[in-house]
Amino acid sequence: MKFLRPFYVLFFACFLIISTQSCNDEPVELATIVDTDNDGIEDSLDNCPTISNPNQEDDDNNGIGNACDDDDDDDDGVLDANDNCPLEANPDQEDDDNDGIGNLCDEDYVDPNTPFAICENGFADIYPCNDYDLMANIPLNVFGASAGNDCWGWTDETTGKEYALMATSHNTAFVDITKPNDPIYLGNLPTATTASPWRDVKVYKDHAFIVSDCSFSDPTCNDDHGMQIFDLTRLRNVTNPPETFTSDTYFTEFGKAHNIVINDESGYAYIVGADRGSTFLGGPIFINIQDPKNPISEGGFKEGGYSHDAQVVTYNGPDSDYTGREILIGSNENEVVIADVTNKSNPVIISTISYNNVWYAHQGSFTEDMKYFIVGDELDEVRVGGNTRTIIFDFTDLDNPAYHFNYIGSTAAIDHNGYVKNNMYYFANYRAGVRMLDISQIANSTFTEVGFFDTYPTDNNTEFNGAWNVYPYFSSGNIIISDIERGLFIVRKSDL
Numbered sequence: 001m002k003f004l005r006p007f008y009v010l011f012f013a014c015f016l017i018i019s020t021q022s023c024n025d026e027p028v029e030l031a032t033i034v035d036t037d038n039d040g041i042e043d044s045l046d047n048c049p050t051i052s053n054p055n056q057e058d059d060d061n062n063g064i065g066n067a068c069d070d071d072d073d074d075d076d077g078v079l080d081a082n083d084n085c086p087l088e089a090n091p092d093q094e095d096d097d098n099d100g101i102g103n104l105c106d107e108d109y110v111d112p113n114t115p116f117a118i119c120e121n122g123f124a125d126i127y128p129c130n131d132y133d134l135m136a137n138i139p140l141n142v143f144g145a146s147a148g149n150d151c152w153g154w155t156d157e158t159t160g161k162e163y164a165l166m167a168t169s170h171n172t173a174f175v176d177i178t179k180p181n182d183p184i185y186l187g188n189l190p191t192a193t194t195a196s197p198w199r200d201v202k203v204y205k206d207h208a209f210i211v212s213d214c215s216f217s218d219p220t221c222n223d224d225h226g227m228q229i230f231d232l233t234r235l236r237n238v239t240n241p242p243e244t245f246t247s248d249t250y251f252t253e254f255g256k257a258h259n260i261v262i263n264d265e266s267g268y269a270y271i272v273g274a275d276r277g278s279t280f281l282g283g284p285i286f287i288n289i290q291d292p293k294n295p296i297s298e299g300g301f302k303e304g305g306y307s308h309d310a311q312v313v314t315y316n317g318p319d320s321d322y323t324g325r326e327i328l329i330g331s332n333e334n335e336v337v338i339a340d341v342t343n344k345s346n347p348v349i350i351s352t353i354s355y356n357n358v359w360y361a362h363q364g365s366f367t368e369d370m371k372y373f374i375v376g377d378e379l380d381e382v383r384v385g386g387n388t389r390t391i392i393f394d395f396t397d398l399d400n401p402a403y404h405f406n407y408i409g410s411t412a413a414i415d416h417n418g419y420v421k422n423n424m425y426y427f428a429n430y431r432a433g434v435r436m437l438d439i440s441q442i443a444n445s446t447f448t449e450v451g452f453f454d455t456y457p458t459d460n461n462t463e464f465n466g467a468w469n470v471y472p473y474f475s476s477g478n479i480i481i482s483d484i485e486r487g488l489f490i491v492r493k494s495d496l
Contacts, residue, residue, distance in 0.1 A: 419472060
């Protein structure tokens, strides 16, 4: 019966075919997909089937893609498909910054009809300046505070808006500076304990992390502030500013702290300048903030001594021995400490370095290539005299750091916090305001001052007044300055 096998095979194959096709070998008719504009979206689903628009933009939500929309929703005589501001009438299509967005729709456009102070003939309003304009100044009484201290910035990646976070004696204030010459004070988060001359704030994953310090010589000092955590996305929904906010999380596993440092790449916060009598003697405390509202304490590092400030990076500099390691550079009063803190249960000092006439190694910043480290000594101008001194180290070999040179500033003012952005160093210089230094020739031991904005117009004397901090990292070019006596300043480079 072997001759029957082909028949059974054919019968079984026909039985398995699930279609309208019979076993007579006629072809199956398949549904045809039509995509007229070849943009990957079939015509039946495409909001603009004749013109390629793979992203299906539909700004006025009328079901017709922008590329095909012949409507003129703002009735300005310009069809939506060609309108650089389709929902607000702008018949002249003004776009002064040439970014493709009409002035009326452009949130970072600075309207010249809104007052701001151009830096002309060495002054912006009453403030000495060089190549930086004053966009706005919000005084401390608006925030309900008596003194300003730290500041930081946040950019909402969802909306593109920019915000200033202004730390004060009594609270942390939040200001929408998207239109820098027309800022909006949205509200504040009050201190967790008592008023303080030292409050510090940093940002990670759309959350603000806030610590506070006070002096034991102050009889009202309360050293139990801990860390406040505030979800900054709440600022999107402020309808009746200014509001008084509450923390989303209040972390109390440490008390007072002078500063907080965050490594964005690792998701760790480092509490520095805590109580010298605490477990880690004022050395860095390690807090895992990868889940921002649920921080976890993971030990600390007392071997390097009290750390007034620090920078922590995931290292990708010239010393290949430490590539990918988490490196902490501590400004520790009488020296700078380099440590490997990758293993939180076993942090290790790599090396230390000091310098001539060290009085108070206060704060420092890596260059972007991580070859050099720039340090400010807060007390040398007071104790030794002379103009502002900034110390630069060569950190090409982390095991053997070397002194590189001193930069001597143009005034006798005290230096405070400084930060590197590209080939610029921006540093708060107390009574001399904020100075902008071109550091592109750092290898040749040369810094060049290319601009400044002086928030303390009275003088440049060696005193603890004026500019406390500067934040230069907004992509718009907005720069914020926190001033001890005069509050929040927003400045921009002239002709930006």
